[in-house]
Amino acid sequence: MLNADLQQRKDAATPRGVGVMCQFYAERALNSELWDVEGRRYIDFAAGIAVLNTGHRHPKIVAAIESQLGKFTHTCYQVVPYASYIELAERINAITPGSHAKKTAFFSSGAEAVENAVKIARAATGRGAVVAFSGAFHGRTMMGMALTGKVVPYKVGFGPFPGEIYHVPFPVELHGVSSADSLAALQTLFKADVDPQRVAAIILEPVQGEGGFYAAPPEFMRALRALCDEHGILLIADEIQTGFARTGKLFAMEHYDVLPDLMTIAKSLAGGMPLSAVCGRAEVMDAPAPGGLGGTYAGNPLAIAAAHAVLDIIAEEKLVERANVLGQRLKERLSGLRRAVPQIAEVRGLGAMVAVEFCRPGTHEPDAAFTKQVQTRALQKGLLLLTCGVYGNVVRFLFPLTIGDALMDEALAILEAALRDSAASATTI
Incomplete structure (x- = not known):
């Protein structure tokens, strides 16, 4: 089964009003990882829009x-x-x-x-x-x-x-x-x-x-x-x-x-x-x-x-405490990129409910195009992100609180690369 075939069938069988972000289709998932029908792995920082704080398929659930x-x-x-x-x-x-x-x-x-x-x-x-x-x-x-x-x-x-x-x-x-x-x-x-x-x-x-x-x-x-x-x-x-x-x-x-x-x-x-x-x-x-x-x-x-x-x-599993630890790691990583990524207007969040907002450098003018570029580059590298905000210029992070440290490190490396690549691309346009 191929993603492209399913995409064609989806377009024929379901209404366009049900907006779908990804053009690949889930086959299985575990904790903070998801695999599509073609076997590609993604790190899930969307968690079904904040539904999976305890991760995919937790054994106790x-x-x-x-x-x-x-x-x-x-x-x-x-x-x-x-x-x-x-x-x-x-x-x-x-x-x-x-x-x-x-x-x-x-x-x-x-x-x-x-x-x-x-x-x-x-x-x-x-x-x-x-x-x-x-x-x-x-x-x-x-x-x-x-x-x-x-x-x-x-x-x-x-x-x-x-x-x-x-x-x-x-x-x-x-x-x-x-x-x-x-x-x-x-x-x-x-x-x-x-x-x-x-x-x-x-x-x-x-x-x-x-x-x-x-x-x-x-x-x-x-x-x-x-x-x-x-x-x-x-x-x-x-x-x-x-x-x-x-x-x-x-x-x-x-x-x-x-x-x-x-x-x-x-x-x-x-x-x-x-x-x-x-x-x-x-x-x-x-x-x-x-x-x-x-x-x-x-x-x-x-x-x-x-x-x-x-x-x-x-x-x-002390997930309240874990949320604070993971959220702080993410905020520190994002804050450390503000010089390299001038589009970062604000890094904010309580616990692990963290967001980064992008504006045109030196202004408070929302930059939805840059935000979409970050999301797209991250997805190409295997990291699933969600955007939000009235102007569509915010990336929000909703990873499962059960994510392991090694996988979190891998995800943050992908995120940093997507941010740096997008910033570099913006300066060359």
Whole structure:
């Protein structure tokens, strides 16, 4: 089987709207490596878009799924419940930030978790409006797209979107937007567009994912919490990409000294199995009436089994600590290249949620073409990278936290070569 043949069949059988980055096809994978159908190996720094913090096919996850497979694969939890769902909810309630009483409901995808967080917030407050931020990504459903603060490619041609959704700028110092600017925009929103007494929730990613790996400043998070408390608004932390040790804490909100009312989690929760959740204050979570939450596949027993294994692996292999070590190595390597690669405008990140942003040398003008060139050269050398950012000028790093030191060294050497080659090419044009 050849990649070119599969590419031709893909183009004939599947719609162009399902955008596919690579033109090779996976045959097998293990931990941080992936092999295509022609036998070529790649080092995976994408991890299924932050889904594989515990790597491809971790033996403990495989064993957990196999064990559950021998019992039952589906009952629909809302028809015939099972203990593993309850046990996982108890574990999530215990490990998420805050010692207050919490409850957790499981779903199938990150977008589904966001949709249900909004439903819960509206049921709990009796209000309709929701505030989100520019650069945010909250999913591809109609509500998810409405909340998302990036038009291309997520929102083009799909409107109109649900009403009572408002956006304000996210604080990004590199691009001249301070915390004070964002907070002022919120106050203007409340004066000009929506009464804060009509706002059910403010939703944000503690570290924006698709938006460019920008972390919310601590003073901004504190101000948001105070604003929410003042007006009876719920604060929703979207931890879908930031969760499960990626930022050097189990959850990104642990970097802050305030607590959210609701959290959405997914991606690395189940090590590649489709599972998401909303965890929040018990009294808020209980607002919807019985039957108001759920889904046919929500909390699938195979995915629940995988999630239990993921939590065990994170603790046993000390992946929180590992994220900080690996992230620091990457940031030091990238920072050391700033002289040789003048397009590097900023190296940033919490733990292993690291990004490098490229701008035209001497400016803050985003350089998407250079970013794409780095990604392409790295892929040619066998390193899989993802880009992000509203302007497409950021490379984000999402390697499995289980990656070995030798493979990490190999990947960083490829990355450096791709950066140097791209910089050299840019100076000769």
